[in-house]
Amino acid sequence: DSGVTQTPKHLITATGQRVTLRCSPRSGDLSVYWYQQSLDQGLQFLIHYYNGEERAKGNILERFSAQQFPDLHSELNLSSLELGDSALYFCASSGTGMNTEAFFGQGTRLTVV
Amino acid sequence: AQKVTQAQTEISVVEKEDVTLDCVYETRDTTYYLFWYKQPPSGELVFLIRRNSFDEQNEISGRYSWNFQKSTSSFNFTITASQVVDSAVYFCALSDRGLSGGSYIPTFGRGTSLIVHP
Numbered sequence: 001d002s003g004v005t006q007t008p009k010h011l012i013t014a015t016g017q018r019v020t021l022r023c024s025p026r027s028g029d030l031s032v033y034w035y036q037q038s039l040d041q042g043l044q045f046l047i048h049y050y051n052g053e054e055r056a057k058g059n060i061l062e063r064f065s066a067q068q069f070p071d072l073h074s075e076l077n078l079s080s081l082e083l084g085d086s087a088l089y090f091c092a093s094s095g096t097g098m099n100t101e102a103f104f105g106q107g108t109r110l111t112v113v
Numbered sequence: 114a115q116k117v118t119q120a121q122t123e124i125s126v127v128e129k130e131d132v133t134l135d136c137v138y139e140t141r142d143t144t145y146y147l148f149w150y151k152q153p154p155s156g157e158l159v160f161l162i163r164r165n166s167f168d169e170q171n172e173i174s175g176r177y178s179w180n181f182q183k184s185t186s187s188f189n190f191t192i193t194a195s196q197v198v199d200s201a202v203y204f205c206a207l208s209d210r211g212l213s214g215g216s217y218i219p220t221f222g223r224g225t226s227l228i229v230h231p
Contacts, residue, residue, distance in 0.1 A: 002157070033219070043204065043221040056216040090158060092219075101148055102219055104158035 003027065006091050006105035014113055018079040021108045025072055025093030031055075032074040033094075033102055034066055038087040049074055081112045116140065117207050119222035126195050127230050134190040134225045136205030142166075145209040147181065147188045148219060153201040164188060195229045202226045 003026035034046040045058035049068035068074040092102035118137045126132050149161040164181050172179050176193045206219040
Protein backbone atom coordinates (compact mmCIF):
# COMPACT_ATOMS: atom_id res chain seq x y z
CA ASP A 1 0.00 0.00 0.00
CA SER A 2 1.59 3.26 -1.20
CA GLY A 3 -0.48 5.42 1.14
CA VAL A 4 -1.96 7.36 -1.79
CA THR A 5 -5.71 6.93 -2.13
CA GLN A 6 -7.64 7.49 -5.32
CA THR A 7 -11.37 7.37 -5.75
CA PRO A 8 -13.26 6.03 -7.52
CA LYS A 9 -11.38 3.00 -8.79
CA HIS A 10 -13.61 2.63 -11.81
CA LEU A 11 -15.79 5.10 -13.62
CA ILE A 12 -17.98 4.60 -16.66
CA THR A 13 -19.57 7.65 -18.18
CA ALA A 14 -20.98 8.90 -21.45
CA THR A 15 -19.42 11.25 -23.96
CA GLY A 16 -19.96 14.90 -23.19
CA GLN A 17 -20.17 14.34 -19.45
CA ARG A 18 -18.00 15.71 -16.66
CA VAL A 19 -16.29 13.70 -13.94
CA THR A 20 -14.13 14.41 -10.92
CA LEU A 21 -11.32 12.17 -9.78
CA ARG A 22 -10.10 12.48 -6.23
CA CYS A 23 -6.69 11.89 -4.71
CA SER A 24 -5.51 11.86 -1.11
CA PRO A 25 -1.72 12.00 -0.91
CA ARG A 26 0.45 10.23 1.64
CA SER A 27 0.44 11.88 5.02
CA GLY A 28 2.84 14.81 4.99
CA ASP A 29 3.43 14.85 1.24
CA LEU A 30 3.05 18.29 -0.30
CA SER A 31 3.47 17.41 -3.96
CA VAL A 32 0.71 15.86 -6.04
CA TYR A 33 1.14 14.77 -9.64
CA TRP A 34 -1.51 13.59 -12.09
CA TYR A 35 -0.71 11.22 -14.92
CA GLN A 36 -2.76 9.67 -17.71
CA GLN A 37 -1.91 6.18 -18.90
CA SER A 38 -3.26 5.00 -22.21
CA LEU A 39 -2.12 2.20 -24.50
CA ASP A 40 -0.98 4.48 -27.29
CA GLN A 41 0.50 7.35 -25.26
CA GLY A 42 2.02 5.56 -22.28
CA LEU A 43 2.29 7.45 -18.99
CA GLN A 44 1.76 11.12 -19.69
CA PHE A 45 2.30 13.83 -17.12
CA LEU A 46 -0.68 16.13 -16.76
CA ILE A 47 -0.10 18.54 -13.90
CA HIS A 48 1.82 19.09 -10.65
CA TYR A 49 0.74 20.85 -7.48
CA TYR A 50 2.90 21.71 -4.52
CA ASN A 51 1.29 22.79 -1.28
CA GLY A 52 -1.79 24.09 -3.03
CA GLU A 53 -0.06 25.85 -5.90
CA GLU A 54 0.14 24.72 -9.48
CA ARG A 55 3.81 24.25 -10.32
CA ALA A 56 3.96 22.57 -13.71
CA LYS A 57 1.70 21.61 -16.57
CA GLY A 58 2.26 18.85 -19.03
CA ASN A 59 0.05 17.59 -21.83
CA ILE A 60 -3.17 18.52 -20.11
CA LEU A 61 -6.12 19.35 -22.31
CA GLU A 62 -8.05 22.57 -21.79
CA ARG A 63 -11.10 20.45 -20.98
CA PHE A 64 -9.22 19.14 -17.95
CA SER A 65 -8.48 21.05 -14.80
CA ALA A 66 -7.18 20.27 -11.35
CA GLN A 67 -6.72 21.79 -7.95
CA GLN A 68 -5.12 21.00 -4.63
CA PHE A 69 -7.03 21.97 -1.52
CA PRO A 70 -5.72 23.26 1.82
CA ASP A 71 -5.88 19.75 3.28
CA LEU A 72 -3.61 18.73 0.37
CA HIS A 73 -6.05 16.41 -1.34
CA SER A 74 -6.39 16.99 -5.05
CA GLU A 75 -9.10 16.68 -7.64
CA LEU A 76 -8.84 16.26 -11.38
CA ASN A 77 -11.86 17.47 -13.32
CA LEU A 78 -12.47 16.12 -16.80
CA SER A 79 -15.21 17.73 -18.85
CA SER A 80 -16.81 17.33 -22.29
CA LEU A 81 -15.51 13.81 -22.25
CA GLU A 82 -14.59 12.06 -25.46
CA LEU A 83 -14.04 8.40 -26.21
CA GLY A 84 -10.31 9.07 -26.41
CA ASP A 85 -10.25 10.19 -22.79
CA SER A 86 -10.73 6.61 -21.71
CA ALA A 87 -7.58 5.76 -19.76
CA LEU A 88 -6.11 4.99 -16.38
CA TYR A 89 -5.56 8.17 -14.39
CA PHE A 90 -2.93 8.09 -11.69
CA CYS A 91 -2.25 10.41 -8.86
CA ALA A 92 1.14 10.38 -7.17
CA SER A 93 2.53 12.21 -4.20
CA SER A 94 6.02 12.95 -2.98
CA GLY A 95 7.60 14.44 0.08
CA THR A 96 8.55 17.94 1.05
CA GLY A 97 11.68 17.92 -1.09
CA MET A 98 11.01 18.40 -4.76
CA ASN A 99 13.30 15.61 -5.80
CA THR A 100 12.00 12.65 -3.88
CA GLU A 101 10.38 9.60 -5.37
CA ALA A 102 6.71 9.73 -6.22
CA PHE A 103 4.35 7.14 -4.77
CA PHE A 104 1.38 6.27 -6.89
CA GLY A 105 -2.21 5.52 -6.07
CA GLN A 106 -3.99 2.55 -7.59
CA GLY A 107 -5.44 4.71 -10.32
CA THR A 108 -8.91 5.45 -11.59
CA ARG A 109 -9.97 3.51 -14.67
CA LEU A 110 -12.14 5.86 -16.74
CA THR A 111 -14.23 4.43 -19.53
CA VAL A 112 -16.10 6.85 -21.77
CA VAL A 113 -18.88 5.23 -23.80
CA ALA B 114 12.71 14.23 -28.23
CA GLN B 115 12.11 11.23 -26.04
CA LYS B 116 13.82 11.73 -22.70
CA VAL B 117 13.62 8.16 -21.52
CA THR B 118 14.01 5.30 -23.94
CA GLN B 119 13.18 1.74 -23.10
CA ALA B 120 13.94 0.05 -26.37
CA GLN B 121 12.72 -3.37 -25.26
CA THR B 122 8.95 -3.44 -25.63
CA GLU B 123 8.56 -7.01 -24.41
CA ILE B 124 10.92 -9.61 -22.99
CA SER B 125 9.99 -13.23 -22.47
CA VAL B 126 12.12 -15.52 -20.29
CA VAL B 127 11.83 -18.80 -18.52
CA GLU B 128 11.87 -18.89 -14.75
CA LYS B 129 15.36 -18.75 -13.16
CA GLU B 130 16.86 -16.92 -16.11
CA ASP B 131 18.57 -13.60 -15.51
CA VAL B 132 17.13 -10.65 -17.40
CA THR B 133 18.29 -7.08 -17.93
CA LEU B 134 15.94 -4.23 -18.74
CA ASP B 135 17.57 -1.33 -20.53
CA CYS B 136 16.96 2.35 -19.94
CA VAL B 137 18.64 5.23 -21.73
CA TYR B 138 17.87 8.79 -20.75
CA GLU B 139 18.51 12.26 -22.07
CA THR B 140 18.86 15.45 -20.05
CA ARG B 141 20.81 18.70 -20.07
CA ASP B 142 20.53 19.11 -16.32
CA THR B 143 23.50 18.26 -14.14
CA THR B 144 21.21 17.37 -11.25
CA TYR B 145 18.59 14.78 -12.02
CA TYR B 146 17.02 11.66 -10.58
CA LEU B 147 16.33 8.27 -12.06
CA PHE B 148 13.70 5.77 -10.97
CA TRP B 149 12.39 2.34 -11.71
CA TYR B 150 8.76 1.39 -11.16
CA LYS B 151 6.95 -1.92 -11.51
CA GLN B 152 3.38 -2.22 -12.77
CA PRO B 153 2.01 -5.73 -12.13
CA PRO B 154 -1.14 -6.96 -13.86
CA SER B 155 -3.23 -5.50 -11.05
CA GLY B 156 -2.31 -2.06 -12.39
CA GLU B 157 -0.73 -0.14 -9.55
CA LEU B 158 2.68 1.48 -9.98
CA VAL B 159 5.18 0.33 -7.40
CA PHE B 160 8.32 2.34 -6.69
CA LEU B 161 11.49 0.23 -6.80
CA ILE B 162 14.51 2.54 -6.66
CA ARG B 163 15.74 6.12 -6.95
CA ARG B 164 19.20 7.24 -8.04
CA ASN B 165 20.52 10.78 -8.13
CA SER B 166 22.92 12.00 -10.77
CA PHE B 167 25.81 12.34 -8.33
CA ASP B 168 25.69 8.77 -7.14
CA GLU B 169 26.88 6.24 -9.68
CA GLN B 170 27.24 3.49 -7.15
CA ASN B 171 25.45 0.37 -8.30
CA GLU B 172 22.87 -1.10 -6.01
CA ILE B 173 21.70 -4.58 -5.22
CA SER B 174 18.52 -5.47 -3.41
CA GLY B 175 17.91 -9.18 -3.22
CA ARG B 176 17.48 -10.46 -6.77
CA TYR B 177 17.34 -6.91 -8.14
CA SER B 178 20.34 -4.85 -9.17
CA TRP B 179 20.77 -1.55 -10.94
CA ASN B 180 23.66 -0.32 -13.06
CA PHE B 181 23.88 3.46 -13.46
CA GLN B 182 26.41 4.74 -15.99
CA LYS B 183 26.49 8.47 -16.68
CA SER B 184 29.00 8.02 -19.49
CA THR B 185 26.39 6.16 -21.53
CA SER B 186 23.31 7.83 -19.96
CA SER B 187 21.99 4.44 -18.96
CA PHE B 188 20.28 3.07 -15.88
CA ASN B 189 19.76 -0.63 -16.44
CA PHE B 190 17.86 -3.02 -14.22
CA THR B 191 18.76 -6.69 -13.79
CA ILE B 192 16.61 -9.37 -12.23
CA THR B 193 18.58 -12.45 -11.23
CA ALA B 194 16.91 -15.86 -11.18
CA SER B 195 13.61 -14.47 -12.43
CA GLN B 196 10.33 -15.74 -11.01
CA VAL B 197 6.81 -15.83 -12.38
CA VAL B 198 5.84 -13.10 -9.89
CA ASP B 199 8.30 -10.77 -11.61
CA SER B 200 5.98 -10.67 -14.62
CA ALA B 201 4.98 -7.03 -14.96
CA VAL B 202 5.60 -3.89 -16.93
CA TYR B 203 8.68 -2.05 -15.73
CA PHE B 204 9.06 1.67 -16.19
CA CYS B 205 12.18 3.76 -16.05
CA ALA B 206 11.69 7.44 -15.23
CA LEU B 207 13.79 10.59 -15.23
CA SER B 208 13.12 13.58 -13.04
CA ASP B 209 14.73 16.85 -14.03
CA ARG B 210 13.79 20.50 -14.30
CA GLY B 211 13.79 20.49 -18.09
CA LEU B 212 10.03 20.36 -18.62
CA SER B 213 9.10 23.32 -16.45
CA GLY B 214 12.36 24.93 -15.49
CA GLY B 215 11.23 24.74 -11.89
CA SER B 216 9.70 21.54 -10.66
CA TYR B 217 11.31 18.15 -10.92
CA ILE B 218 8.78 16.18 -12.92
CA PRO B 219 9.14 12.43 -13.46
CA THR B 220 9.04 11.58 -17.16
CA PHE B 221 8.45 7.94 -17.92
CA GLY B 222 9.66 5.65 -20.64
CA ARG B 223 7.15 3.52 -22.54
CA GLY B 224 7.86 0.54 -20.33
CA THR B 225 9.14 -2.98 -20.88
CA SER B 226 6.72 -5.84 -20.46
CA LEU B 227 8.48 -8.77 -18.79
CA ILE B 228 6.88 -12.17 -19.07
CA VAL B 229 8.37 -14.94 -16.98
CA HIS B 230 7.22 -18.42 -17.95
CA PRO B 231 7.23 -21.24 -15.42
